[in-house]
Amino acid sequence: MDSLAAFATDKLAALESQSLRRRLRPTRRTDGVCVERGGRRLVSFSCNDYLGLSHHPAVKAAAAAAIESEGLGAGASRLVTGDNPLLATLERRLAALKGAEAACVFGSGYLANLGIIPTFMGAGDIVLVDELAHACIWGGARLSGAQVISFRHNDVDDLTGKLAAARGSARRALVATDGVFSMDGDIAPLDDISRTAQAWDAWLLVDDAHGLGVVGGGVGVGALFPSARIDLSMGTLSKALGAYGAYVCAAQPVIDLIKSRTRTVVYTTALPPAVAAGALAALDIIITEPKRVAAPRLRARRLTRSLGLPTAESAIVPIVLGDAETALAAAADLERQGLLAVAIRPPTVPANTARLRIACSALHTESQIDDLAAALQPWMQA
Ligand code: PMP
Numbered sequence: 001m002d003s004l005a006a007f008a009t010d011k012l013a014a015l016e017s018q019s020l021r022r023r024l025r026p027t028r029r030t031d032g033v034c035v036e037r038g039g040r041r042l043v044s045f046s047c048n049d050y051l052g053l054s055h056h057p058a059v060k061a062a063a064a065a066a067i068e069s070e071g072l073g074a075g076a077s078r079l080v081t082g083d084n085p086l087l088a089t090l091e092r093r094l095a096a097l098k099g100a101e102a103a104c105v106f107g108s109g110y111l112a113n114l115g116i117i118p119t120f121m122g123a124g125d126i127v128l129v130d131e132l133a134h135a136c137i138w139g140g141a142r143l144s145g146a147q148v149i150s151f152r153h154n155d156v157d158d159l160t161g162k163l164a165a166a167r168g169s170a171r172r173a174l175v176a177t178d179g180v181f182s183m184d185g186d187i188a189p190l191d192d193i194s195r196t197a198q199a200w201d202a203w204l205l206v207d208d209a210h211g212l213g214v215v216g217g218g219v220g221v222g223a224l225f226p227s228a229r230i231d232l233s234m235g236t237l238s239k240a241l242g243a244y245g246a247y248v249c250a251a252q253p254v255i256d257l258i259k260s261r262t263r264t265v266v267y268t269t270a271l272p273p274a275v276a277a278g279a280l281a282a283l284d285i286i287i288t289e290p291k292r293v294a295a296p297r298l299r300a301r302r303l304t305r306s307l308g309l310p311t312a313e314s315a316i317v318p319i320v321l322g323d324a325e326t327a328l329a330a331a332a333d334l335e336r337q338g339l340l341a342v343a344i345r346p347p348t349v350p351a352n353t354a355r356l357r358i359a360c361s362a363l364h365t366e367s368q369i370d371d372l373a374a375a376l377q378p379w380m381q382a
Contacts, residue, residue, distance in 0.1 A: 053242030066277035074270035082270030100249035115264030173202035179221030185316030194228035213240025295362035
């Protein structure tokens with residue numbers, strides 16, 4: 001075996017021995033809420049398609065029509081020949097929804113955070129990141145070359161102390177956090193965080209991937225904190241919008257600079273126009289169907305009520321089980337009962353907090369939530 005393959009084999013064996021090896025499982029999402037896996041149909045609680053829009057007839061029709069007229073791929077980066085007018089239309093709609101001057105779309109949420117942070121931050125700067133923020137915020141912060149400082153989850157006192165200690169010698173400062181935390185479903189105290197950031201002359205980036213279409217009447221987490229100043233309001237098109245890609249909303253010059261300098265805009269092929277068309281149709285639904293928007297959180301609350309857990313703040317309910325083996329065993333037990341809830345293990349979550357991350361959808365029926373609660377009950381005492 002050559003040296004690289006031997007290295008990979010050893011690494012895989014080490015991961016396997018800790019129950020941390022990950023494997024892809026072929027899965028077809030046959031509608032907004034069910035999947036086919038291993039020849040079986042399972043009710044999924046592991047999709048971020050919170051409103052079921054990935055399979056909505058209007059969304060699919062809009063995307064199909066755009067493929068017919070615009071083709072499949074964008075063909076080049078936006079600055080070359082890939083700037084299909086659908087992208088600008090989508091940006092205008094997102095900026096209007098968020099009450100921002102302008103927006104820029106990206107190929108994915110990961111690319112967005114990886115690109116945005118190094119556009120504004122560099123050596124001599126500090127980036128303060130909530131310890132549970134998404135991996136791509138950490139990735140962007142590290143890539144920027146700034147000093148990266150972790151603050152305790154949702155702990156504004158810790159953030160303040162760390163800003164106080166490091167701000168003086170730093171040129172510029174950025175605070176970066178999820179709005180709705182992807183693995184815990186809780187919400188950052190953005191009014192306090194924003195006040196602190198302003199007091200220390202720091203910019204604020206909020207990742208609203210799991211807020212758009214779900215909280216704040218669908219507008220996202222910013223709507224829950226109208227007094228907060230969010231300088232960079234980032235989010236994804238891949239969750240409640242049922243599409244793919246991401247956006248950031250900000251002041252016009254900020255967006256102009258991103259479009260001119262951000263490497264994950266400049267050096268990458270544009271979002272396919274059909275994806276933008278689908279996302280636009282999904283935005284229409286979010287704006288016109290408040291009952292659909294409210295539903296995932298109502299389902300999540302039904303689940304937390306049945307299980308005696310703290311009231312869900314979003315569509316996400318973490319069932320923290322501890323070690324990776326227990327989380328895998330619980331997921332296998334649920335799968336036998338026709339329920340898909342994938343085990344989330346370190347390093348996606350901190351050590352000893354392996355969990356089932358339940359994502360509720362507007363399309364889940366109350367009885368599906370009750371079946372899930374019954375299947376989880378034995379694991380709650382584990
Ligand atoms: N931010 C958060 C909070 C996420 O949960 C995710 C992925 N689920 C991303 C960013 C990355 O988005 P994408 O999947 O579009 O790359």
